[in-house]
Amino acid sequence: MSGYRLQGGQIDRTRTLPFRFDGRSHSGHPGDTLASALLANGVRLMGRSFKYHRPRGVLTAGSEEPNALVTLRSGARAEPNTRATVAELFDGLEATSQNRWPSLAFDAMGVNDWLAPFLSAGFYYKTFMWPAAFWERVYEPIIRRAAGLGALSGQDDPDDYDKGFLHCDLLVIGAGPAGLSAALTAGRAGARVILADEDFRMGGRLNAESFALGEMRGAEWAAQAVAELASLDNVRLMPRTTVIGAFDHGVYGAVERVADHLPIPPEGKPRQILWRITTARTLLCAGATERPVAFADNDRPGIMLAGAMRAYANRWAVAPGKRVALFVNNDDGLRTAQDLAAQGVRVSAIIDSRPYAPDPGIPGARHLPGALVIGSAGRLGLDTITVRTAQGREFRIDADALGVSGGWNPNVHLTCHQRGRPVWDDALAAFVPGADLPGGMAVAGAAAGVFSTHGALQSGHAAAARALEDLGRSAPAPTLPQAEDTPIDLRPLWHVPGKGRAWLDFQNDVTVKDIKLAHQENFRSVEHMKRYTTLGMATDQGKTSNLPALAIMAELTGKTIAETGTTIFRPPYTPVSLGVLAGRARGKDFKPTRLTPTHHWAKARGAVFVEAGLWLRAQYFPRPGETHWRETVDREVLAVRAAVGLCDVTTLGKIDIQGRDAAEFVNRVYANGFAKLAVGRVRYGLMLREDGFLMDDGTTARLAEDHFVMTTTTANAGPVYRHLEFARQCLWPGLDVQLISTTDAWAQIAVAGPRSRTLLQRVVDPGHDISNAAFPFMACAEITICGGLRARLFRISFSGELAYEIAVPARYGHALMERLMEKGADLGVTPYGTEALGVLRIEKGHATANELNGQTTARDLGMGRMVSDKKDSIGAVLSRREGMNREDGLHLVGLRALNTGSRLAAGSHLLERGADAVAANDLGWVTSACWSPHLEAPIALAFLKSGAARMGETVRAVNLLSGQDTAVEIVSPHFIDPEGERLRA
Amino acid sequence: MIINHPLLGPRDAQEFTYLGDATLIDRPDGMADAAPEAFHDYLHLRDNPAGTHRELWYHEGGDRSWLVVTRDTRTHEITRVDLARDVALQRGRGA
Amino acid sequence: MPDLTPITPLGGSSLRTDTIGAISIAEADDWALASVAARAGQLEDTLTRARKLTGLDLPGPGGLVAGGDWRAWWMAPEAWMLATPLSASEDIVAAVKPALGDAASITEQTDAWARFDITAPVGFLERLCNVDPARVTPGTATRTVMEHMGVVVLRHGDQAFSVLGVRSSAGSLHHALLTAARAVA
Incomplete structure (x- = not known):
């Protein structure tokens, strides 16, 4: 073996992918992760730790990775804190290490490691106490510079992110043996199935192990199962998709990395999608995570989890080193020795903490039952380990890689998202899902503590069959292949006592000593310990560190682990970029925009627009030569006072109220009287909340005995409609009233000023008399204009001038505005915007949202006497409160x-x-x-x-x-x- | 959350607007002698149960129905959904 | 006929059609719309009179029916939308109100809505709204929310949809539909 690449593996050797790490060129193959490709190129040092700037390499081969965090890509697309273990290699990938200066191999901040005695848990709280003035200005900037992860680019992310909604009968989370088995059972039964897996290749541990399923290798069986599932219309396969949270009523959040494995996303396509999945039943088949054993200097590059070593060797055909040692407390770790040896990698020693451990018989490997690894040495990477035998003899063994296995923890994370508490299982020495799972969820395979392949296949099938039964479907008979069904043999070992720092949380640099300190200072409950030491609070949420830490706390307090309990997990399962949470809702897509019917007309005239809620309204219409907005507004105001002005007032809410009891209804929702409003008349109405404060105001027209049109303020159109529906459906369901919004149906234009009647008479069809006598103040009528167009005319005034509002079907608003401008040219007709509208109404003393701010009453506005005490209207009783x-x-x-x-x-x-x-x-x-x-x-x-x-x-x-x-x-x-x-x- | 609309089937809670305790249906008579006290109780004195709660939701992003949703405030489990109009009629509300 | 020229929901003088891959999105303005809400106690009368006018049985919750010159879909309890070609019935209320008499309240809705006729696989909806496509079968009318906008989704056939949103946000709705089409096409 010359390099580190082995035979076999699930990589495509027909293609070579060049990539760069810290400026150096390397190459890998499709199917590689950045981590596997770096290991294949002999790169072990991938990062520096958060606090002590210790050199670090990969610990794992999956999303639980605490160490190998890199910045992917460069420039605006740079993405810090990406785990090299899950970053799929692509042509031209560019990655940079983090939290080091000037370089990864020589990091000046490595001095922190020498200062470690002063940087223990609680150091920040104890040291940076005074003076308070220094907290934000001095201490925080220094700490942030010294301790940290990668940095943001500071540029806008050029990529799009999307959101989407999916619905299914059964959501299967995880496509290992249990998940594939479950999906096959449910898919064959015709149920709508979604199978989501965070990996780009489905199969879970089947891809990482060497054992057979029936006649096939595990990875081949997985590929065949995936192919069958892909052929079923009722099954949706979602690789590269992490289910990040379990929410109420079968709603799950999932992030699909659509284009993270490409240099840039294809045109129009999102980089990631946040899916909201609604499912009747859920099967959590999330597998398990291996846990390390803490010993002195256990964080050196080259020391990794035994299962991860196996994954690198079997799936990615990468040898973890040239001389590999193993430190295990269980049988599963021994598989690594067997698989490496089978691949031709030299295994130098097997240190098995179990005194009774059997010798797996690896040629050339020293077998040391009952022994412990008590230290490691090597600059920027592992050279030797120190071993203490059962007899107490200590010596060094040459090893450039050490695989550690302390057993496996079921991935119970999603079972906790609805406050479910995992329970301790002594036989497995692990927490398994409790009984209080999120509604509709079941757990199968290793996530449920069923660790054998046969058990996973079987439990996946059985759980899917139960879910089908719940959904009224019958399950097909299982066709499970023969698979290993090895019982667990494990003797718990959490840490090796001794001198030196033994790491638990690699990412936040928390050691066994810190747990001891927390205990000594009485931060003993798991929640206190977590916050005091920051263990489990890094981006990996302590996937590899939580259990060993609380086991040590249990030891210190003399309690069992079950008594000590565990912290529980919150969403998201793995870190989520803020971009995908925002989705499309960025910039002007943050909310919809509503345009008035005369928007395009106003735009063509050079209007300046202002946001009014969702609406864009013309604020003022500058003319050439006007140099200040107030010059424009003053002109518009004076034109209304002296001649005639036009303003689009479509944005005011319009609610059509019909029915035999429409008048009674309006009379109850307004505080002033409406029962006797005559047909063809308009009245100003005060609407109160039930607590007596003002809710809204507006004018309401009576078009017929059984037909009213109510207007609301622009901002309250939605809330008032909701309020009226509440009154109609919940308070007075016996009234004959029908409601519908017509805000968008009609374009409404205010025609205001002493010449407004003259102007309108030029467009109103003959036969409609709008003289002062025939159509007085507060009159309304349905008329026709411009040769037969239906219109509604209201003689109402916000400005205090002779004024009208005219409404036509919205599609004609633009043309009507043009017509009024044309017909009014000789009258001095002037379009005005919201700014002039505001001045006009302030001059007249009309209230609007500024005055109706939810804290004011009719009495405050000088309209207290309008609140009728002759009838029961909403808010009237409490408006009479003394206070x-x-x-x-x-x-x-x-x-x-x-x-x-x-x-x-x-x-x-x-x-x-x-x-x-x-x-x-x-x-x-x-x-x-x-x-x-x-x-x-x-x-x-x-x-x-x-x-x-x-x-x-x-x-x-x-x-x-x-x-x-x-x-x-x-x-x-x-x-x-x-x-x-x-x-x- | 998913609200099982009595007419339209399961719909995501994002389509709905929440109001509060369903006792808001029981609006007192504003013309009665003890109206001020009754309105005080109606508006301000609500139970805050850890358990079953009947509450009003409005299908604003849908058919504009007001619903009475029976929900366990501890678990969010929804055990019953009725049209508020039907509930109001059952409680004797009319014209 | 009035001597004023209308504009389209998107503000143009002609209707816009966009084609992205196999998906087409066409702005449409050829339906006159009126809401029909049965008055208290007059549901049966409303159904009978509507059948006489349109030849259609007004559908139950979530339903959409079509026949002859008419379409009708359910909007709310005891309330429907009627659609008929605008060319034939510019003033739809004048056509519907006499037929329904006092049995129902009729409100013109023609310009309240912007409509887009869409040819697309049903999966197109999954980037737009949180409804179960399995329930959005041909012959359904679904009121839901897309990008914070209230909409009605009519499914006419396998790949034939209409999406209606309030007219004032036609531009935002169109943008949302195009964006989703580009994402899935």
Whole structure:
């Protein structure tokens, strides 16, 4: 054997894939992981540890890997903290080691290792205590620089991530022998099956072991089973898919790595997909994870789990070293010696902690029953181990690789996601799934503590058959191949006592000493121990370290492991990129956008848009030569006051209310009276929450005896509709009322200003009289315009001017706007946006969302008397509560700056002259403010304590954030036409 | 969570909006003498059971039905789902 | 006829069709829509009158039926949507209301919705909405949510769907459909 590559394996030797690690060129084959390819190239050193910067190599061959974390790719696609053991090799792969400077082989921060006596558990809490001012500015930056993982690129991720939804009868998690057996049983029975596996090659341990299933090698049987499953329409195979969490009612989260094995994703395709899988039954066949044994300096590159060695040798045809030793406490670890020897790898020694251990008879290998490994040596990688025999003799053995097996832990993680607690099994010396599994879940194979291949096949089949029975299907008879059914022989061994640091959590650098310290300082419960030492809190969530640590704590406290208990696992099973959680919801795709019917028209005119909830609305329409937004807004406002303006108000919610009891219904959901509203009339309505506070307001038109159209504020369209459905279905199911939203059906345009009637008369079809006498303020009618187009006309005014709102089927809104502009050219028609709309309504003293903020009442708005006590309407009773009717309560007032050059901002607080700007002196706040081009002064609406009684007085509007302190006169909120003559003109 | 809509079958909870205790159906008579006390109790005094809870959910991303969902607050197990309208009628609510 | 020219849901003067691989997504505006909600105690009368008008039995929960010039699908308890060619019935309420009389409340919905007619395998839906494709069989109308938008999914046949969303977010819905099509095509 010249290099490290062996014969066989599940790699495609017909193709060679070049790749780079820390700038050096290497090559591997399709089927390799980055870890297997690096080992095949003789690279053992792959990273530095988190705290002590110890040199590290691979410990495992799977997703539980704590050590071999690298940054994959470069530039914007760089992805830190990727486990080399699961990174699929591709042509041109680029990987960089992390947490080292200047290089992996010479890391200056390795000095931390010499400082280890000062860096024990709790070090941070004890050392960086004072002064407090240093916490964020000095200590944290230093600690973050010294201890850490990889770094983000700081650039936008150029790739897309997707989400999706799947539904099935049976979700099988894990495609090892149990999962394949279960999927075959359920798939053959015709059930809808999803088989998900985190690996890119299905088969689980069958790919890593050498034993036979029937006449075939395990990997061949797995490939054949996968081929059969792939041929079934009712089975969906999901390789490269990690089920990350078990949620309520059979909902599972899964991340599919669609394109992580490609240099870049194909055009239009996502890199990863977050699937939400809804399933009737679930079978957890997640296998088991081997656990190490802690001994002094057990973290040297070259020391790995025995099962991982087997996987590298059998699946990837890579020898872990030239002289391999094994340190085991169970029979399973001996398989590694057999498989390596069969592949021609020299096995130098088998150190078996069991005094009675049988000699597997590997030629050339020293067999040392009852012996322990007590130390290791070698710079940047293992050269020798130190062994102590059963007789107490200590000596060194040359070995460049050591396989360690302390037994296997069932992968119970997903069984815990609904607070299920694993239970201790003495015979297996492991935690197995408890009885309180997530609903619909069963566990089979090694995940259930059934470790033999035969047992896995059998239990997978049986569990699938039970699930089928639950679903009313019958299971086909099993056709299970002959497979090994070896009983477990294991003698628990968690750590080798002695001097030196023995690692438990490799990623967070937690050693046996740290557990002892936690015990000494009384952090003894497993939850305390975890947080005190940070054991199990790294990205691997302690998959290889939790059990040994709590076994040691059990030893220290003199309790059994069952009494000591275990921490439980939360989602996700393995780390998940934030990108895939965000999915498509990035940038402008974060939420849908709603466009008004005149959006494209406004855009063509150069309108500036503003977000109003989901809507984009025209904020103002600048004209050439206008240099400041307020110049534009002032012009628009004055045009409405002097001529006529047009504004798209489609965004206001419109709810169609019909039925024999429609009037009674509207009367109950509004606080003011509606029962007697005449057909063809509109009324302003105040809607209260049941607690008496204001919910919304708007105008409601009665189109017929049994037909109303209610408008809501833009923001509350959805909530008000929901509220009305609640009232209809839950409160008064006996009323004959039908509701439907028509917000999007109609384009609605406000036509406002003294010339609005003249303009409208030019588009309204003959036969519809809209004169002041025939169509007075607060009238409404269904009419036709422009040669027969259905329209609804409402004479309502938000601006305080003579004004109308006209609605047409939405598809005609654009054309109607153009027509009104054309017909009104000689009238000075001016489109205006939300900014001018706001100024106009502030000048008129109309409330909007700023004033209806959920904390204000009808009384605060000066509309307390509108709340009828003659009827039972929602909110009326509690609006009469004493505390909401205090004499010194808030009142809506107008404010006018004494100095027209000063500034007035919403959010300012009101104070007496000379009062300190402290909360105790607060008199209220400014809700809306603007420059009034009409009054040529800054004005505002505000809530002021006892405001109604203070007209003409002066207070201050103070905004400490912007340093404004403005003297204002308290005036009526109706700055314009308080008698309402204009709107009735 | 999955809510088994009485008309539409199992639907993901993402389609629904939660309101709260189903006793909100039992709105007092606002014209009765003791209305203030009754509304105080109705609005503010709710049981907070560790166990079976009847609560209102709205199928906003669906057919706009209000549902009464019987759910165990400890396990999230849903044992019953009714149309709120039917429940309201059963409780004697009418016009 | 009014002398105003309508625009399409996406804001154009002509309808847009996109083809991505085997998937096609066509903006459509040729249906007049009206909601029909039975009034209290008049369900039977509503069904009878609707049958007389359309020749269709208004379907039960989640159902979609079609025949002649009419389509009808279930929207809510005792409420349906009726669709008929816009060219034949520009003012659909004027056509439906006399037939239904006082049995039901009728509301024009033609422009409340943007519609996209889609040819795609049912798996297309799995990137868009959390409904079980096994339940979205031909002849179903499913109200659900796509990218935070309320939609109705009509399945007419094996690969024939319509997706309706509120008209104001036609652009966002179209974008979502195209993105999903590119992802699965």
